[in-house]
Amino acid sequence: MKTLRVVLAAGVLTAIAGTAFADEQIVKESAYGLPSYLDPVSVRAEVGTTGYGGAISYRVNPYVGVTLGYNGGDISWSDDLKIDGTKYDMDMDNNNTYLNAEIYPWGASQNAFARALYVAAGVAYLDNEYDLKKRVGNSSLVKVDGERFTTGPNQSAKIDGTMKYDNNISPYLGVGINAPVYKNIGLFGEMGAYYTGNPTVNLKTSGDDQILGQNGDRTLAQAVKDEEHNIANKSKYEWMPVAKVGVSFSF
Template sequence: MKLIKLSAISAAILASTAALAAQPVIVVDSADAVVYEAEPVAVAYQAEPAYAYNADAGMVRNTTGAVVGGTKTFFQTAVNPAAVSAEVGTLGYGANVAWAMNDKTELQAGWAGGDVADLFGGDFDANGVNYDVDSDFSNPYLGVQLRPAANWFTMGAGIIVPDNDIDVTANADGGISGFYEVDDVKYDANGVSLEGTLEHRNKLAPYATIGFRPNISKNWGVFGEIGAAYMGKTDATITSLNPDQALLAEDSNGTPIVGLTGKDLAASAEQELEEENYLEWLPIVKLGATYRF
């Protein structure tokens, strides 16, 4: 009888373990039927999501853990960015998408472009010659935004892939009847016009910025950045509409120079533009608004 009872108890334990549930188990011996209530053997724990929102920093925490957590989590992270932003500045009008790796580091991918010259006056000076600018910018970029103190102060760095069209037209000092002063030579501008294009040599342009990104609500924030991108040496192409026209010219001492033409003037202007070191740098100034998910 004891053997039968022990066998029945063993069978009941095995059954309850396989089911992993607290179902009533009936054990029968020769005298009584006894009901035993099994304890649950599985305990569920609620884990904190890897992409929990940090209201203080306005960013997503611990996304790094989510990225390495598995393919499904990586996909969810990639298609659910931390923020989207709209911007306007020296790179143009644009937008970017950001993914936060933690409360201090954010990856960005964006684009800015358009006619930037209209935003900032549309002209510049190069060694005394003023040039009107007409531009069509396209500046996709990848970068990292850092919050060193996990607050509103930011530092950024990354790479721009510039594809910018820059057209320039020289303005004579004093108008059509004035003069161009190029390479210490004063050329009579009567009937002569200079125009051309500028192109930067860098196909990848590194940039760096500092800025601020305060939050104005749980989801909305604003930002501003200043910095610069190194665009590389400038290739200028300047032409004269009257290349063979003989020009009145004089040196810095007022001594007449004979034999100079519109083509000579264009070549000198082209060389001066290419020697301007500041044209190798594109200043970055931008303002924008951010929506955080």
Template sequence: MKLIKLTVISAAVLASTAALAAEPVVVVDDNTAVAYEAEPVAVSYEAEAEPAYAYNADAGVVRNTTGAVVGGTKTFFQTAINPAAVSAEVGTLGYGANIAWGLNEKTELQAGWAGGDVSELFGGDFDVNDIEYDIKDADFSNPYLGVQLRPTGNWFTMGAGIIVPDNDIEVTANAKGPNYRIDNVDYNAKHTGTLSGTVEHRNKLAPYATIGFRPNITENFGLFGELGAAYMGKTNATVTSSNPDTVVGVTQVGGTEVRDPNFTGKDVAAIAQKELEGKDYLEWMPIVKVGATYRF
């Protein structure tokens, strides 16, 4: 009889554990009353999931591209105002800086600008047929947008993107001896005067590609170097003479100087301009840059 009573009472206790979890259970056994306390039920809580737009402090990149960029206005805004890195640079495109946003652990979107007077960096001279031109000034403006990849996940990088170039290069022609020689014809330099010109590229959008390295020196600070090229396209050139109305002596190779009263300094400038445009100077602009990066 005692066994039956205990069995019935135990079943009732198991069926009502929720209601009796905090209350003691009393079991009556004929003349003896025994109180049993119910043990609390253990509840397990999992740690709150990390948000999709969380940043990796070591790599400075967004872990989940889809969650950060596509997840909604809020997460996109948070991504935009939390860049992965900022960099300062100097190179053939000029002095500049860029800001980068992490798309995933191996990919960054970059927006930057490089330019200024880079004649000292990019100065020198170049030849167009037989005329040597000195670069006197180079006023560059090169805003760009691109993607920087770390295909192997280490310091090696590959980049590609678009430049919006607005580069003006001022040049001056050097005479060889007493003459400017253009296409095997000598034009008297004294009569012609100084030949000065400007060169600019026709492309309004210039695709570029680079390879480089970006080692981290500390947790937040790093250096970088890049090599590559941008396709700037053909050039527009303008050449003027300081003596545009002066009659110029012309000498064919191996002949004597002849002065045609209808041939003046501006005519020599027009010939030089045609040759300069035909050169397509810097059609492929070399990209060489070095700089420093700070990662957030």
């Protein structure tokens, strides 16, 4: 899987490099009397599932743009993460640097909405870590790896662990809209996914983790280890979804 990520990433980088030599350049005057080489440049602040940060974009021509950005930190759109039926309390730490080519299929359209739509393809360096915690109190029910486990009146258990996408070079594909709203101010939104390969995951149990599940053939500790194996191997965990919004300023 790592080889596939590298091959895809190399292909994307080659395509992005090609956009920098597009023939048709934007020609316009800066609204603020800034140097002409800044005319196609914009900056933006953004926030989303990969954290918060910013980016700088260069609009090669009406159909193509190139964006370099960074997202980091912890933005808790939700304080939990559901994996194979288990809802974990989550604490995230993001560190993402990305380079995207943005293709505007209707970049020269007279319709402002159509002109603002784009498809993004790129590559990123990802170094993300998610701390996962699950507390199972007295007489409580928890679902792990598709099986239900119930603690007794005097029993409790804990599941702790980490899930990491560390030092990954990952290709990206997304769609978005980058629309001016007032003079040189614009709003944008984007949704997509990184192909990361499976994360590195480590889960452990403590407390009354030898309780049997509803099927009677596994303990909670065994089910957690099975879930750990699934996360590290199932194809559905090879993709990291992305959703973000922001404000842009064009020179």
